[in-house]
Amino acid sequence: MIKICSTEDVPKGTAISADVDGTQIALVHGEDDNFYAVYDECSHAAVALSEGEVDGCTLECWLHGSRFDLRTGEPTGLPATEPVPVYPVEVRDGDIYVSLTPSNGVTR
Template sequence: MTQQIVASTTDLEPEEAKLVELQAADGAMVPVALVRDADGDFHAISDICSHGAVSLSDGEVEGCRVECWLHGSQFDLRTGKPLQLPATRPVPVYPVTVDGDKVLVDIDAPLAAVS
């Protein structure tokens, strides 16, 4: 698979997130948090917190980070790295392209992977 259209640029306000389910090349469905940061830039990260296995798209977005609603772990939207405990492992980050008013994500080419 390649890039998939996931939203319109008007679907999210700054500091807002939503869950999108995308199909990987192997056919698996992948939950992705599509997030718009405070500057209006779009990011795509795994929707599953590496600590508590809950949805990050339900968390609070502040600046260029998202906070897990369950235990308060925070992740950098650009790198997927945890910025606050209890999470210690990063979450995958996927390339985002904005083409006109379309937001596209490529889950088959992660920029960062869980280690």
């Protein structure tokens, strides 16, 4: 697990971009108060997902509106049809840690 930032750096309902050992991660504070990490690139349009909107447990791509489930990486709305990698997240003493081994088996 690699320390990314403090929980205070990611307000509820927002996403930030983080470079983790050369991998771009969208770190999301979901509306369910959990933290999620997904690969920061839409599988449809190759743009940053961290610039999109958080809605419940989904992250919407700002360009064409593809939505991805933050828990599974699966697209829940077109035009995307391929999932994005999801990375395990741990919160310890107010800090957020991410593993670069995808929990959903999807590689980039």
